[in-house]
Amino acid sequence: MPYKLAIASGKGGTGKTSISANLFHQFKQAGREVHLVDCDVEEPNALLFQHAACLESEKGIEQLIPAIDTDRCTFCRKCAEYCEYNAIVVIPPVKFAQVNASLCHSCGACLVACTYGAISERPEPIGAVHHYKLGQLAHLTEGRLRIGSAMQTLLIRELKKAISPLGEVILYDAPPGTSCPVVETIADADYVILVTEPTRFGVNDLKLMVALVRKLNLPFGVVINKKGLGGSEVYSYLEKEHIDLLAEIPFSREFASGYARGNFLETLPVEVAGGYAGLLEVVQHKIKEHEGDHRTQR
C-alpha cells in the first residue's frame, strides 16, 4: 500500500498546491513512484505546473437523480419527509411532485420511502476524472467538477476510487476549507500536512483545521509557508498545543512571480528550495516510520 499524505490548510492561498507540487517534483526527481491527486475539484490547478503531463485516460462521473412519475404518485409526501436535503417538493392539493436536482445528494432515501414504485433514477453528469502520466513512475489524477454542480464530495469519492493502489507515495492536494470535501480528502490519509501562513487569517483557519484533524484522529504536523509575513502568533499557538512544526518556507516575491508564470518548480529561489528540501526530509522520515510500523505489525 502506498503512503497517503494529505496537504490541507483551512484558509485558501496558503500554499497547498505549491507544497504538494513541490513534494511531487522532488519525489519524481528522486525516481520514486509518486501519485499527485488534485482533490480541489472546484478549481483543480496542480496540472498547470506539470508541463510534461500526458493525458492517459478520462472518465465521466455521474450522480443518480430520482424522478417522480406523477401518474403513479399518490402525493403521500413520504419521500419529501425522508429527504434530508429538502430536494423534493410534493404539493398534494395540486398533485405536484418534483425533485430539485441541484439540491439532491443521491442518497437513495426517497427510493426506500416510496412504496408505490413512483420513483426511478436517471444519471446526471457531475464532472470527470483525468489521469496523466509524467514519465514512467509519476502520475497525476485530477477531479474536475462540472460548473453548476454542488457534488464536490461525491466527485472526490469517485476520484479516490479511480486511483490505482500501487506506487510508493500518494499526495492528496486538498480543497480549502474544513467542510465535507476536505473531510472526504483527508479521511484515509496516513498523515496530514497542514499548511499555514503566519497571518491572523492563516492562524484562525489553522485552528479550525487542527480541531478537524484531531476529531478525525489523524496524525498531523504544520508547515509555515510565507515565513516573514504577519506575526508570531502562530508560533505561540503551535507551542501551546504541542503541534509539530515540520518546516518553514520563507516568503519570496521571486517565488510568487514564478508561481504566477506557472514555472516555479524550475525557478525555485535558494532560500525556498532549502525549506522544501527540509520538508522532504521530514516526510521521508515519516514514510520510513510508517513502513517500520507495518513491518512490526506483520
Next chain:
Amino acid sequence: MKTVITAAGNTADSAFDRRFGRGAWFCVLNASNQIEEFIENVLVEASNGAGTKAAEKMVELGIGKVISGDFGPKAKDLLDKFEIQMVILQDESLTVQDIVNRFQHE
C-alpha cells in the same frame, strides 16, 4: 385571495423580514387583507432547500401573493409556476402592521 408577509415575529408589530425562505414567520392575510394567522417557518434553520420548501408551503396554503424582500431562484421558479405574485419591499424598518395599513389606503 390570501396574502403572506414574511415576518420576524408572530405579532402585528413584529418587524418585516426581508428573507423569504429564512423568514421566521409567515403572516397570512385573508381576502380582505386582515391578519388571519401567523405560521411558523419550521425550516428557518435548514441547511438547504429552505426557499423551495417555503414556496411549497405557499402553494399548499393557496396563497395568491407573497410580500418579502427577495426570492431565490428555486423559490421563484415554483412561485411562478403556480402564478403566485411576488412583491418585493426593500424597507426593513417596516412592521407587519405598516404593510397591512398600506392595503387599507389602496
